[in-house]
Amino acid sequence: MNSQSRDIRKQRLVDCAKDTFANKGYHETSISEIVRQAGIARSTFYQYFDSKLHLFESILETLLQDLNDAIKPISLAPGSLTPLVQLQGNLTRVLDLVVKERNLSRILMHQTGALDRTMVGQLDGFYSQVAGMIQRSLDLGVAMNLVRACDTRVTSFSIIGAVKEVVFQLTSTQESWPSTDKIGTQLLEFAMGGILIHPQNSFMKTTR
Secondary structure (H helix, E strand, C coil): CCHHHHHHHHHHHHHHHHHHHHHHCCCCCCHHHHHHHHCCCHHHHHHHCCCHHHHHHHHHHHHHHHHHHHCCCCCCCCCCCCHHHHHHHHHHHHHHHHHHCHHHHHHHHHCHHHCCHHHHHHHHHHHHHHHHHHHHHHHHHHHCCCECCCCHHHHHHHHHHHHHHHHHHHHHCCCCCCCHHHHHHHHHHHHHCCCECCCCCCHHHHHC
């Protein structure tokens, strides 16, 4: 069997697992159900994954890597957008990925109890990385007189908390939501409204 056929079978397993984990939960999902939906022999499953947990964590590791790739370093190069607008772009890309991978994101938000310590550590590390990126953006904003002096670390985790709750709601309901660009702007308008030097102005107008 050529590598392309193997890749197709593995992707079919992953896709079926995403749907099943998201709809039934980790503990209620069985390997038998995954392979049945994928139309693949159980023995084939073990060519790719050692166990259900291995498959589950492999799926989440891929999402975390994609989320990491969506976050771009803040640039101060000539002609660059302000740090806060770049931060808004990062949030929008993350939300785009969440919407694109709604089932996978639901797993990440709702089923962390199934993770082992290593995976929990990776997830915590991701949140810390994002908080650090936000904190650096805020520090630059303070230096540029866009943001008043504040505890940027506390503020960065406040923004993370707001983003996590919005993502939780996005993955919990089927109701209509604004575009990801508007959601990202609203999150920062909400988070930054109390710390901007000129809070009466729109966040986007102030920072562009």
